[in-house]
Amino acid sequence: MRLPAPRGPVTALIFEHLTRRPHAFDPSSVCSGEPAVEDEDLQLALFVCYELHYRGFDGVDDDWEWNPSLLEARQVLERRFEDGLAEAVPRPVLTPSVPMRRVLAELVAAAGEDPSLAAFLERKADLGQFREFVVHRSIYHLKEADPHTWAIPRLHGGAKAALVEIQADEYGGGRLERMHSELFRATMRKLDLDDSYGAYLGRIPAITLAVGNVMSLFGLHRRRRGALLGHLAAFEMTSSLPNLRYGHGLRRLGGDATACRFYDEHVRADAVHEQVAAHDMCGGFAAAHPDLAGDVLYGAACALALDRLFTGHVLDRWTRGATSLRGADLAVGSR
Known part of the structure; x- marks a missing residue:
């Protein structure tokens, strides 16, 4: 890059x-x-x-x-x-008597997704808009899981085991062709986009960079490890349904099984990951570090708030008939 x-x-x-x-x-x-x-x-x-x-x-x-x-x-x-x-991002109020899994679920439910970017991509987006969405996401998905992996050596016990379980799936269980970053590269190639790492960095706006930067901010500072786990939990707990809709939208636009495999994989994997992340990882970490339980919720709140701002940015530009990226519209055959 x-x-x-x-x-x-x-x-x-x-x-x-x-x-x-x-x-x-x-x-x-x-x-x-x-x-x-x-x-x-x-x-x-x-x-x-x-x-x-x-x-x-x-x-x-x-x-x-x-x-x-x-x-x-x-x-x-x-x-x-x-x-x-x-x-x-207002700092969520922590109620120690309520299990972490339930508090996270309530936080996610309260955030919602209104308006829904996933619903727009499923039903209304044209191919150019879907390609723009993929370019936005490429800044993270081409290194998917890497920022959250910083937490592994900073944990112990059940929380560490839970995070390793999630990350092992993200990295395809050690098989290159199953790594989520590789599945995303296949999606990009099918959409005639450049799948090289960081190819579109110059086109990515501040809000999309902020979505990725907050993971690195939390991941590179040990004092922020609780927030990093909460961020990952929110990520997993809000993944399955949107990815189902992304897959439907891409198929509507002519995407084949290879193009949609990335989204299909997340529908299945993240339905399991959200349980592991909320209960075993965040719940276990909060039980072992009650003084950092509030950080877990704050990390989740940051993930949800930045995604909401990202959604607002993209839909606002598309509603006005403009590109959501920096510069001109994407050309067909961007590789």
Whole structure:
């Protein structure tokens, strides 16, 4: 993956440093005044900083990953992101006497999905809109499960075993052709999209980057491990029905079994995962760490709130006849 074009003074500054050999610089210069969740400059800068912990970028020295100046700059950006999340996502009230599984279920039920992006894709979306949706999701699905895997070495006991059970399915039980990221690549190829990692980073808007960045924020900080588990639980508990609708929508538009397999797999797998995630993983973690139970709920609330903002962004653009991505509409044959 190559560094995308900057979107403001923060990304311009950071990208200019990253194209040189690792060195010290003044991290206090990375500041911006836009609302954090919607700030194109901040969200892209954070994504690039986080991506150094995943697969990195062509032309960027791997030693930047742990460069002290860059880590300080990232911390400045993270604080703005965390403040923005605190403003956008009310912290759920924890009731210790109520089982974690039930509290999570009530949180998910209260969030709902109104309006429903999944219902729109099932019944109304044209092929161009479905392809746009897939491009949005590619920023996460091409590395599916990786951000949540950061929690494995930070857990013990039943919660750890439950997370490993979920992640093993995400990684196809060790079989390449069954890895969820590989299934998604097949969907992209069937839709005549470029399935190379990060190919559409320059087209992805701030809200979609924020959806992915919050996973890395929680995953890369041990103090946020409870929030990471809650995020994963909300992810799994809101997956089966939408993926069923995505599959129906893609078949309506001519998608074959290979194109739809990614969505079909999530209908089956996530129906099981949601039980494991809510009861065994989050319930077990909260029982072992009651002081972090509130963080579990907050992580779930962040996942639900950002997805709602993402849905609003996409449907608003489509309702106005515009693309939900940055730049022009996707061309057929984007590979």
